[in-house]
Amino acid sequence: MSTTGTIDPDALQLHRSYLVRYAILQLRDPHLAEDVVQETLVAAIENRSKFSAQSSLRTWLVGILKHKILDLMRRQAREPQLDVADGEDENDLIDSLFEKDGHWFAPPQAWADPEKSMENTHFWETFEQCNQRMPVNTARAFMMREFMEMSTEEICQELSISTTNCWVLLHRARLALRECLDLHWFGSTR
Amino acid sequence: MLNCKQSSELLSQALDRPITFRERLAIRLHLLICDGCRNFDKQLTFIRKAARELPRKF
Structure with missing residues:
Protein backbone atom coordinates (compact mmCIF):
# COMPACT_ATOMS: atom_id res chain seq x y z
CA MET A 1 0.00 0.00 0.00
CA SER A 2 2.59 2.53 1.00
CA THR A 3 6.01 2.59 -0.50
CA THR A 4 8.03 5.72 0.08
CA GLY A 5 6.33 8.82 -1.22
CA THR A 6 3.07 7.22 -2.20
CA ILE A 7 0.16 7.34 0.17
CA ASP A 8 -3.24 6.35 -1.01
CA PRO A 9 -5.74 9.07 0.05
CA ASP A 10 -8.26 6.30 0.79
CA ALA A 11 -5.81 4.80 3.25
CA LEU A 12 -5.65 8.17 5.02
CA GLN A 13 -9.42 8.25 5.36
CA LEU A 14 -9.31 4.90 7.14
CA HIS A 15 -7.36 6.51 9.96
CA ARG A 16 -9.51 9.58 10.11
CA SER A 17 -11.94 8.55 12.83
CA TYR A 18 -9.09 7.32 15.00
CA LEU A 19 -7.33 10.66 14.65
CA VAL A 20 -10.50 12.57 15.42
CA ARG A 21 -11.03 10.65 18.65
CA TYR A 22 -7.43 11.20 19.59
CA ALA A 23 -7.79 14.93 18.98
CA ILE A 24 -11.10 15.18 20.85
CA LEU A 25 -9.56 13.64 23.95
CA GLN A 26 -6.88 16.28 23.94
CA LEU A 27 -8.89 19.29 22.73
CA ARG A 28 -12.37 18.36 23.99
CA ASP A 29 -13.99 20.14 21.10
CA PRO A 30 -15.29 18.02 18.19
CA HIS A 31 -15.19 20.91 15.73
CA LEU A 32 -11.64 21.89 16.58
CA ALA A 33 -10.71 18.22 16.45
CA GLU A 34 -12.17 17.85 12.96
CA ASP A 35 -10.25 20.94 11.83
CA VAL A 36 -6.98 19.80 13.23
CA VAL A 37 -7.37 16.34 11.71
CA GLN A 38 -8.17 17.90 8.36
CA GLU A 39 -4.98 19.95 8.62
CA THR A 40 -3.09 16.80 9.55
CA LEU A 41 -4.36 14.88 6.53
CA VAL A 42 -3.52 17.76 4.19
CA ALA A 43 -0.04 18.01 5.71
CA ALA A 44 0.35 14.25 5.33
CA ILE A 45 -0.48 14.40 1.64
CA GLU A 46 1.79 17.38 1.07
CA ASN A 47 4.67 15.71 2.85
CA ARG A 48 4.06 12.18 1.68
CA SER A 49 7.61 11.99 0.34
CA LYS A 50 8.80 12.09 3.96
CA PHE A 51 6.79 9.05 4.91
CA SER A 52 8.89 5.94 5.04
CA ALA A 53 7.21 2.60 4.51
CA GLN A 54 9.23 1.31 7.45
CA SER A 55 6.94 3.00 9.97
CA SER A 56 3.23 2.43 10.28
CA LEU A 57 1.05 5.03 8.58
CA ARG A 58 -0.97 5.53 11.75
CA THR A 59 2.09 6.22 13.89
CA TRP A 60 3.29 8.72 11.34
CA LEU A 61 -0.11 10.45 11.20
CA VAL A 62 -0.34 10.63 14.99
CA GLY A 63 3.09 12.26 15.02
CA ILE A 64 1.85 14.99 12.69
CA LEU A 65 -1.39 15.31 14.64
CA LYS A 66 0.48 15.87 17.92
CA HIS A 67 2.32 18.80 16.36
CA LYS A 68 -0.89 20.26 14.98
CA ILE A 69 -2.60 19.95 18.37
CA LEU A 70 0.27 21.67 20.14
CA ASP A 71 0.31 24.43 17.50
CA LEU A 72 -3.38 24.96 18.01
CA MET A 73 -3.03 25.07 21.79
CA ARG A 74 -0.24 27.63 21.47
CA ARG A 75 -2.41 29.80 19.22
CA GLN A 76 -5.27 29.52 21.71
CA ALA A 77 -2.98 30.47 24.58
CA ARG A 78 -2.12 33.72 22.78
CA GLU A 79 -5.76 34.62 22.20
CA PRO A 80 -7.66 36.29 25.01
CA GLN A 81 -9.73 33.64 26.73
CA LEU A 82 -13.32 34.44 27.56
CA ASP A 83 -14.00 31.37 29.62
CA VAL A 84 -11.24 31.66 32.16
CA ALA A 85 -13.47 30.47 34.94
CA ASP A 86 -13.23 26.77 34.51
CA GLY A 87 -14.30 25.77 37.98
CA GLU A 88 -10.73 24.78 38.62
CA ASP A 89 -9.93 26.12 42.01
CA GLU A 90 -6.64 24.38 42.64
CA ASN A 91 -7.54 22.52 45.76
CA MET B 1 5.10 11.31 59.50
CA LEU B 2 3.19 11.75 56.27
CA ASN B 3 -0.57 11.92 56.31
CA CYS B 4 -2.63 10.33 53.51
CA LYS B 5 -3.04 13.58 51.60
CA GLN B 6 0.72 14.18 51.52
CA SER B 7 1.36 10.56 50.73
CA SER B 8 -1.05 10.62 47.76
CA GLU B 9 0.72 13.78 46.57
CA LEU B 10 4.14 12.12 46.68
CA LEU B 11 2.87 8.92 45.09
CA SER B 12 1.56 10.97 42.19
CA GLN B 13 4.76 13.03 41.90
CA ALA B 14 6.81 9.85 41.85
CA LEU B 15 5.30 9.30 38.40
CA ASP B 16 6.49 12.72 37.23
CA ARG B 17 9.88 13.33 38.82
CA PRO B 18 12.65 11.38 40.55
CA ILE B 19 11.81 11.41 44.25
CA THR B 20 14.50 11.70 46.92
CA PHE B 21 15.69 8.90 49.16
CA ARG B 22 14.07 10.59 52.14
CA GLU B 23 10.74 10.87 50.32
CA ARG B 24 10.89 7.25 49.24
CA LEU B 25 11.50 6.20 52.83
CA ALA B 26 8.64 8.32 54.13
CA ILE B 27 6.30 6.77 51.57
CA ARG B 28 7.36 3.24 52.42
CA LEU B 29 6.78 3.86 56.10
CA HIS B 30 3.36 5.29 55.43
CA LEU B 31 2.36 2.46 53.08
CA LEU B 32 3.25 -0.07 55.78
CA ILE B 33 0.50 1.24 57.98
CA CYS B 34 -2.07 2.48 55.45
CA ASP B 35 -4.32 0.20 53.35
CA GLY B 36 -6.00 3.12 51.59
CA CYS B 37 -2.73 4.54 50.28
CA ARG B 38 -1.49 1.08 49.29
CA ASN B 39 -4.59 0.65 47.17
CA PHE B 40 -4.17 4.16 45.81
CA ASP B 41 -0.56 3.41 44.84
CA LYS B 42 -1.58 0.31 42.86
CA GLN B 43 -4.43 2.19 41.24
CA LEU B 44 -2.11 5.00 40.11
CA THR B 45 0.08 2.46 38.36
CA PHE B 46 -2.96 0.97 36.72
CA ILE B 47 -4.30 4.37 35.63
CA ARG B 48 -1.00 5.23 33.98
CA LYS B 49 -0.93 1.90 32.17
CA ALA B 50 -4.53 2.28 31.02
CA ALA B 51 -4.04 5.89 29.88
CA ARG B 52 -1.04 4.90 27.79
CA GLU B 53 -2.96 1.98 26.34
CA LEU B 54 -6.03 4.09 25.47
CA PRO B 55 -4.90 5.27 22.00
CA ARG B 56 -4.60 1.65 20.96
CA LYS B 57 -8.17 0.90 22.02
CA PHE B 58 -10.03 3.21 19.64
Missing part, protein backbone atom coordinates in the same frame (compact mmCIF):
# COMPACT_ATOMS: atom_id res chain seq x y z
CA ASP A 92 -11.27 21.96 45.35
CA LEU A 93 -11.22 18.32 44.43
CA ILE A 94 -8.14 17.42 46.42
CA ASP A 95 -9.58 18.97 49.57
CA SER A 96 -12.93 17.31 49.13
CA LEU A 97 -11.34 13.86 49.22
CA PHE A 98 -9.52 14.31 52.51
CA GLU A 99 -10.44 15.10 56.09
CA LYS A 100 -9.01 18.24 57.65
CA ASP A 101 -6.24 16.19 59.30
CA GLY A 102 -5.19 14.75 55.91
CA HIS A 103 -6.83 11.33 56.25
CA TRP A 104 -8.81 9.94 53.32
CA PHE A 105 -12.45 10.87 53.61
CA ALA A 106 -13.17 7.44 52.10
CA PRO A 107 -9.96 5.39 51.88
CA PRO A 108 -9.51 3.76 48.45
CA GLN A 109 -10.72 0.17 48.38
CA ALA A 110 -8.93 -2.50 46.38
CA TRP A 111 -10.00 -2.96 42.76
CA ALA A 112 -10.82 -6.48 41.67
CA ASP A 113 -8.58 -7.66 38.85
CA PRO A 114 -8.06 -4.36 37.01
CA GLU A 115 -5.94 -6.06 34.34
CA LYS A 116 -8.95 -8.05 33.28
CA SER A 117 -10.96 -4.87 32.80
CA MET A 118 -8.55 -3.87 30.10
CA GLU A 119 -10.00 -6.63 27.94
CA ASN A 120 -13.49 -5.21 28.29
CA THR A 121 -14.74 -2.70 25.69
CA HIS A 122 -17.12 -1.15 28.21
CA PHE A 123 -14.25 -0.42 30.53
CA TRP A 124 -12.59 1.67 27.82
CA GLU A 125 -15.82 3.59 27.24
CA THR A 126 -15.99 4.38 30.95
CA PHE A 127 -12.33 5.33 31.00
CA GLU A 128 -12.80 7.70 28.08
CA GLN A 129 -15.86 9.27 29.70
CA CYS A 130 -13.99 9.76 32.96
CA ASN A 131 -11.25 11.54 31.04
CA GLN A 132 -13.80 13.79 29.37
CA ARG A 133 -15.34 14.64 32.69
CA MET A 134 -12.25 16.26 34.18
CA PRO A 135 -11.95 20.06 34.18
CA VAL A 136 -10.32 21.29 30.97
CA ASN A 137 -6.86 22.29 32.21
CA THR A 138 -6.57 19.26 34.44
CA ALA A 139 -7.46 16.94 31.59
CA ARG A 140 -5.15 18.77 29.25
CA ALA A 141 -2.13 18.37 31.53
CA PHE A 142 -2.96 14.73 32.21
CA MET A 143 -3.41 13.92 28.54
CA MET A 144 -0.13 15.62 27.65
CA ARG A 145 1.61 13.54 30.30
CA GLU A 146 0.07 10.11 29.75
CA PHE A 147 -1.36 10.24 26.27
CA MET A 148 1.22 12.28 24.41
CA GLU A 149 3.89 11.11 26.88
CA MET A 150 5.40 14.57 27.32
CA SER A 151 7.71 15.35 30.25
CA THR A 152 6.56 17.58 33.10
CA GLU A 153 9.02 20.26 31.89
CA GLU A 154 7.48 20.27 28.41
CA ILE A 155 3.98 20.46 29.87
CA CYS A 156 4.87 23.40 32.14
CA GLN A 157 6.27 25.20 29.15
CA GLU A 158 3.23 24.53 26.96
CA LEU A 159 0.76 25.59 29.64
CA SER A 160 2.98 28.39 30.99
CA ILE A 161 2.63 27.17 34.56
CA SER A 162 5.14 26.40 37.30
CA THR A 163 6.42 22.89 37.91
CA THR A 164 4.60 22.78 41.23
CA ASN A 165 1.36 23.73 39.54
CA CYS A 166 1.94 21.04 37.01
CA TRP A 167 2.33 18.40 39.74
CA VAL A 168 -0.84 19.67 41.40
CA LEU A 169 -2.77 19.38 38.12
CA LEU A 170 -1.50 15.84 37.55
CA HIS A 171 -2.22 14.82 41.13
CA ARG A 172 -5.74 16.18 40.83
CA ALA A 173 -6.25 14.45 37.49
CA ARG A 174 -5.24 11.08 38.91
CA LEU A 175 -7.43 11.53 41.98
CA ALA A 176 -10.36 12.52 39.77
CA LEU A 177 -9.88 9.57 37.44
CA ARG A 178 -9.54 7.19 40.36
CA GLU A 179 -12.78 8.46 41.88
CA CYS A 180 -14.59 8.26 38.57
CA LEU A 181 -13.39 4.74 37.78
CA ASP A 182 -14.17 3.61 41.30
CA LEU A 183 -17.66 5.04 41.10
CA HIS A 184 -18.55 3.95 37.57
CA TRP A 185 -16.59 0.79 37.10
CA PHE A 186 -14.81 -0.96 39.94
CA GLY A 187 -17.24 0.06 42.65
CA SER A 188 -20.17 -1.60 40.94
CA THR A 189 -18.50 -5.02 41.08
CA ARG A 190 -17.82 -4.71 44.80
Whole structure:
Protein backbone atom coordinates (compact mmCIF):
# COMPACT_ATOMS: atom_id res chain seq x y z
CA MET A 1 0.00 0.00 0.00
CA SER A 2 2.59 2.53 1.00
CA THR A 3 6.01 2.59 -0.50
CA THR A 4 8.03 5.72 0.08
CA GLY A 5 6.33 8.82 -1.22
CA THR A 6 3.07 7.22 -2.20
CA ILE A 7 0.16 7.34 0.17
CA ASP A 8 -3.24 6.35 -1.01
CA PRO A 9 -5.74 9.07 0.05
CA ASP A 10 -8.26 6.30 0.79
CA ALA A 11 -5.81 4.80 3.25
CA LEU A 12 -5.65 8.17 5.02
CA GLN A 13 -9.42 8.25 5.36
CA LEU A 14 -9.31 4.90 7.14
CA HIS A 15 -7.36 6.51 9.96
CA ARG A 16 -9.51 9.58 10.11
CA SER A 17 -11.94 8.55 12.83
CA TYR A 18 -9.09 7.32 15.00
CA LEU A 19 -7.33 10.66 14.65
CA VAL A 20 -10.50 12.57 15.42
CA ARG A 21 -11.03 10.65 18.65
CA TYR A 22 -7.43 11.20 19.59
CA ALA A 23 -7.79 14.93 18.98
CA ILE A 24 -11.10 15.18 20.85
CA LEU A 25 -9.56 13.64 23.95
CA GLN A 26 -6.88 16.28 23.94
CA LEU A 27 -8.89 19.29 22.73
CA ARG A 28 -12.37 18.36 23.99
CA ASP A 29 -13.99 20.14 21.10
CA PRO A 30 -15.29 18.02 18.19
CA HIS A 31 -15.19 20.91 15.73
CA LEU A 32 -11.64 21.89 16.58
CA ALA A 33 -10.71 18.22 16.45
CA GLU A 34 -12.17 17.85 12.96
CA ASP A 35 -10.25 20.94 11.83
CA VAL A 36 -6.98 19.80 13.23
CA VAL A 37 -7.37 16.34 11.71
CA GLN A 38 -8.17 17.90 8.36
CA GLU A 39 -4.98 19.95 8.62
CA THR A 40 -3.09 16.80 9.55
CA LEU A 41 -4.36 14.88 6.53
CA VAL A 42 -3.52 17.76 4.19
CA ALA A 43 -0.04 18.01 5.71
CA ALA A 44 0.35 14.25 5.33
CA ILE A 45 -0.48 14.40 1.64
CA GLU A 46 1.79 17.38 1.07
CA ASN A 47 4.67 15.71 2.85
CA ARG A 48 4.06 12.18 1.68
CA SER A 49 7.61 11.99 0.34
CA LYS A 50 8.80 12.09 3.96
CA PHE A 51 6.79 9.05 4.91
CA SER A 52 8.89 5.94 5.04
CA ALA A 53 7.21 2.60 4.51
CA GLN A 54 9.23 1.31 7.45
CA SER A 55 6.94 3.00 9.97
CA SER A 56 3.23 2.43 10.28
CA LEU A 57 1.05 5.03 8.58
CA ARG A 58 -0.97 5.53 11.75
CA THR A 59 2.09 6.22 13.89
CA TRP A 60 3.29 8.72 11.34
CA LEU A 61 -0.11 10.45 11.20
CA VAL A 62 -0.34 10.63 14.99
CA GLY A 63 3.09 12.26 15.02
CA ILE A 64 1.85 14.99 12.69
CA LEU A 65 -1.39 15.31 14.64
CA LYS A 66 0.48 15.87 17.92
CA HIS A 67 2.32 18.80 16.36
CA LYS A 68 -0.89 20.26 14.98
CA ILE A 69 -2.60 19.95 18.37
CA LEU A 70 0.27 21.67 20.14
CA ASP A 71 0.31 24.43 17.50
CA LEU A 72 -3.38 24.96 18.01
CA MET A 73 -3.03 25.07 21.79
CA ARG A 74 -0.24 27.63 21.47
CA ARG A 75 -2.41 29.80 19.22
CA GLN A 76 -5.27 29.52 21.71
CA ALA A 77 -2.98 30.47 24.58
CA ARG A 78 -2.12 33.72 22.78
CA GLU A 79 -5.76 34.62 22.20
CA PRO A 80 -7.66 36.29 25.01
CA GLN A 81 -9.73 33.64 26.73
CA LEU A 82 -13.32 34.44 27.56
CA ASP A 83 -14.00 31.37 29.62
CA VAL A 84 -11.24 31.66 32.16
CA ALA A 85 -13.47 30.47 34.94
CA ASP A 86 -13.23 26.77 34.51
CA GLY A 87 -14.30 25.77 37.98
CA GLU A 88 -10.73 24.78 38.62
CA ASP A 89 -9.93 26.12 42.01
CA GLU A 90 -6.64 24.38 42.64
CA ASN A 91 -7.54 22.52 45.76
CA ASP A 92 -11.27 21.96 45.35
CA LEU A 93 -11.22 18.32 44.43
CA ILE A 94 -8.14 17.42 46.42
CA ASP A 95 -9.58 18.97 49.57
CA SER A 96 -12.93 17.31 49.13
CA LEU A 97 -11.34 13.86 49.22
CA PHE A 98 -9.52 14.31 52.51
CA GLU A 99 -10.44 15.10 56.09
CA LYS A 100 -9.01 18.24 57.65
CA ASP A 101 -6.24 16.19 59.30
CA GLY A 102 -5.19 14.75 55.91
CA HIS A 103 -6.83 11.33 56.25
CA TRP A 104 -8.81 9.94 53.32
CA PHE A 105 -12.45 10.87 53.61
CA ALA A 106 -13.17 7.44 52.10
CA PRO A 107 -9.96 5.39 51.88
CA PRO A 108 -9.51 3.76 48.45
CA GLN A 109 -10.72 0.17 48.38
CA ALA A 110 -8.93 -2.50 46.38
CA TRP A 111 -10.00 -2.96 42.76
CA ALA A 112 -10.82 -6.48 41.67
CA ASP A 113 -8.58 -7.66 38.85
CA PRO A 114 -8.06 -4.36 37.01
CA GLU A 115 -5.94 -6.06 34.34
CA LYS A 116 -8.95 -8.05 33.28
CA SER A 117 -10.96 -4.87 32.80
CA MET A 118 -8.55 -3.87 30.10
CA GLU A 119 -10.00 -6.63 27.94
CA ASN A 120 -13.49 -5.21 28.29
CA THR A 121 -14.74 -2.70 25.69
CA HIS A 122 -17.12 -1.15 28.21
CA PHE A 123 -14.25 -0.42 30.53
CA TRP A 124 -12.59 1.67 27.82
CA GLU A 125 -15.82 3.59 27.24
CA THR A 126 -15.99 4.38 30.95
CA PHE A 127 -12.33 5.33 31.00
CA GLU A 128 -12.80 7.70 28.08
CA GLN A 129 -15.86 9.27 29.70
CA CYS A 130 -13.99 9.76 32.96
CA ASN A 131 -11.25 11.54 31.04
CA GLN A 132 -13.80 13.79 29.37
CA ARG A 133 -15.34 14.64 32.69
CA MET A 134 -12.25 16.26 34.18
CA PRO A 135 -11.95 20.06 34.18
CA VAL A 136 -10.32 21.29 30.97
CA ASN A 137 -6.86 22.29 32.21
CA THR A 138 -6.57 19.26 34.44
CA ALA A 139 -7.46 16.94 31.59
CA ARG A 140 -5.15 18.77 29.25
CA ALA A 141 -2.13 18.37 31.53
CA PHE A 142 -2.96 14.73 32.21
CA MET A 143 -3.41 13.92 28.54
CA MET A 144 -0.13 15.62 27.65
CA ARG A 145 1.61 13.54 30.30
CA GLU A 146 0.07 10.11 29.75
CA PHE A 147 -1.36 10.24 26.27
CA MET A 148 1.22 12.28 24.41
CA GLU A 149 3.89 11.11 26.88
CA MET A 150 5.40 14.57 27.32
CA SER A 151 7.71 15.35 30.25
CA THR A 152 6.56 17.58 33.10
CA GLU A 153 9.02 20.26 31.89
CA GLU A 154 7.48 20.27 28.41
CA ILE A 155 3.98 20.46 29.87
CA CYS A 156 4.87 23.40 32.14
CA GLN A 157 6.27 25.20 29.15
CA GLU A 158 3.23 24.53 26.96
CA LEU A 159 0.76 25.59 29.64
CA SER A 160 2.98 28.39 30.99
CA ILE A 161 2.63 27.17 34.56
CA SER A 162 5.14 26.40 37.30
CA THR A 163 6.42 22.89 37.91
CA THR A 164 4.60 22.78 41.23
CA ASN A 165 1.36 23.73 39.54
CA CYS A 166 1.94 21.04 37.01
CA TRP A 167 2.33 18.40 39.74
CA VAL A 168 -0.84 19.67 41.40
CA LEU A 169 -2.77 19.38 38.12
CA LEU A 170 -1.50 15.84 37.55
CA HIS A 171 -2.22 14.82 41.13
CA ARG A 172 -5.74 16.18 40.83
CA ALA A 173 -6.25 14.45 37.49
CA ARG A 174 -5.24 11.08 38.91
CA LEU A 175 -7.43 11.53 41.98
CA ALA A 176 -10.36 12.52 39.77
CA LEU A 177 -9.88 9.57 37.44
CA ARG A 178 -9.54 7.19 40.36
CA GLU A 179 -12.78 8.46 41.88
CA CYS A 180 -14.59 8.26 38.57
CA LEU A 181 -13.39 4.74 37.78
CA ASP A 182 -14.17 3.61 41.30
CA LEU A 183 -17.66 5.04 41.10
CA HIS A 184 -18.55 3.95 37.57
CA TRP A 185 -16.59 0.79 37.10
CA PHE A 186 -14.81 -0.96 39.94
CA GLY A 187 -17.24 0.06 42.65
CA SER A 188 -20.17 -1.60 40.94
CA THR A 189 -18.50 -5.02 41.08
CA ARG A 190 -17.82 -4.71 44.80
CA MET B 1 5.10 11.31 59.50
CA LEU B 2 3.19 11.75 56.27
CA ASN B 3 -0.57 11.92 56.31
CA CYS B 4 -2.63 10.33 53.51
CA LYS B 5 -3.04 13.58 51.60
CA GLN B 6 0.72 14.18 51.52
CA SER B 7 1.36 10.56 50.73
CA SER B 8 -1.05 10.62 47.76
CA GLU B 9 0.72 13.78 46.57
CA LEU B 10 4.14 12.12 46.68
CA LEU B 11 2.87 8.92 45.09
CA SER B 12 1.56 10.97 42.19
CA GLN B 13 4.76 13.03 41.90
CA ALA B 14 6.81 9.85 41.85
CA LEU B 15 5.30 9.30 38.40
CA ASP B 16 6.49 12.72 37.23
CA ARG B 17 9.88 13.33 38.82
CA PRO B 18 12.65 11.38 40.55
CA ILE B 19 11.81 11.41 44.25
CA THR B 20 14.50 11.70 46.92
CA PHE B 21 15.69 8.90 49.16
CA ARG B 22 14.07 10.59 52.14
CA GLU B 23 10.74 10.87 50.32
CA ARG B 24 10.89 7.25 49.24
CA LEU B 25 11.50 6.20 52.83
CA ALA B 26 8.64 8.32 54.13
CA ILE B 27 6.30 6.77 51.57
CA ARG B 28 7.36 3.24 52.42
CA LEU B 29 6.78 3.86 56.10
CA HIS B 30 3.36 5.29 55.43
CA LEU B 31 2.36 2.46 53.08
CA LEU B 32 3.25 -0.07 55.78
CA ILE B 33 0.50 1.24 57.98
CA CYS B 34 -2.07 2.48 55.45
CA ASP B 35 -4.32 0.20 53.35
CA GLY B 36 -6.00 3.12 51.59
CA CYS B 37 -2.73 4.54 50.28
CA ARG B 38 -1.49 1.08 49.29
CA ASN B 39 -4.59 0.65 47.17
CA PHE B 40 -4.17 4.16 45.81
CA ASP B 41 -0.56 3.41 44.84
CA LYS B 42 -1.58 0.31 42.86
CA GLN B 43 -4.43 2.19 41.24
CA LEU B 44 -2.11 5.00 40.11
CA THR B 45 0.08 2.46 38.36
CA PHE B 46 -2.96 0.97 36.72
CA ILE B 47 -4.30 4.37 35.63
CA ARG B 48 -1.00 5.23 33.98
CA LYS B 49 -0.93 1.90 32.17
CA ALA B 50 -4.53 2.28 31.02
CA ALA B 51 -4.04 5.89 29.88
CA ARG B 52 -1.04 4.90 27.79
CA GLU B 53 -2.96 1.98 26.34
CA LEU B 54 -6.03 4.09 25.47
CA PRO B 55 -4.90 5.27 22.00
CA ARG B 56 -4.60 1.65 20.96
CA LYS B 57 -8.17 0.90 22.02
CA PHE B 58 -10.03 3.21 19.64
